[in-house]
Amino acid sequence: MTGYEPLNTLKPVADDIWIIDAPAIRFFGLPFPTRATVVRLENGDLWVHSPTKLTPELTVELRALGPVRHLVAPNWIHYAFVTEWQKVFGATTWAAPGVAQRAESRGHALHIDHLLDPLRAEAPWAGQIDQLIVMGSDVHREAVFFHRASRTLILTDLIENFEPQLQPWYMRPFLRLAGILAPHGGMPRDMRATFRGHHDSLRAAVEQMIGWAPERLILAHGRWFETGAVDELRRAFAFLFC
Template sequence: MPQLQQIADNIWTVAAQHAFLGMHLGTRMTVVRLASGGLWLHSPVAAYPNATLHGPHALRRKRKDLPFSADLSDTPHPDWLNDLAPLVIRGCLLQETVFFHQRSRTLIASDLVENFKTSPHWLTRMYLKVCGLEGKITWGGPYRLLYRNRQAARACIDRLLEWPFERVVIAHGDLILRDAHLSIERGMAWLKA
């Protein structure tokens, strides 16, 4: 059974196994206790039938089996307006929305970057080496093609870097708990090229 790991006041993560194309990349759910006392789950690793489900508009069209209540946008939902600031990363086919939890100075993302030192699994280790990810906090070379409008994406990353975050929760790889702001700035610098 996955265990909650507290990373800041009112923020926990749960790591879970996840394979993609045979690679062991893992995934991570973030749990935030809201000022209202409610819970906000990002990238859930289990079903929560009574939850209010938010997602990108494109995912709502793709996954008609999921009961979405709202589309994610740069406007926070009233339930978490006082806790989290959302930012849609435009210009990328992933349509990721990242969130800034100001009280804990935590950035919450899924696929903004990956952070793997290495992997004991040979296929995953080869993926990390080939994509230039091993030992680096960045986004893999081949996947950079998903950023169709780099200028729009760069503008979003510049906005994100205005937030004073001190740690970053990501879905794949290790949490970024040291030099987080600088790590994201460097890890996304390729967008300027």
């Protein structure tokens, strides 16, 4: 149970975009609710960001929407279920810098077809989904996406927003110290530390996200923001603009 039931099923966000709330996974021994995002491209193909656990029922739902063609591993942590989806759908896999190295270091056989590149004009979703790679940190490099038609910004771990009432009591002090407790979630403090000395590049990335003028902000962990995305970006990254 995560508080975001029903799990492992498509939930509409706007036209041609859905989320999938999944069971919590254990990370450093703590339960983390997870979320995937699905976009149907203009040609009917499905683009899946941060694939979560695949079930037979979810597979049927996805096939009813269209062919799953693109799987996105947006950072060095969010790739665990990609192989499972590859076997079922035979989709092309796109990964952020660092994903292949992380998988190899963990002994995971992960096939990656393409490295995500914000300058790759021939990407199949060009003109529909904008993208950038947040590269300031040598540790955390994350691909960020903006679905133009629905004005939805899709992040993974750059902002986390855990609701206290949905977390075990022993996890709440950790979330508060980490700066990721809802309703004012933000960049985890340990991640912020890896960007020391790289605030200029992180600030430029945040300014680009704000410049896209998103309405919604989907996160992989915790409550996502259905409205007010620009204000939430300014609040969460206020430390960059002091």
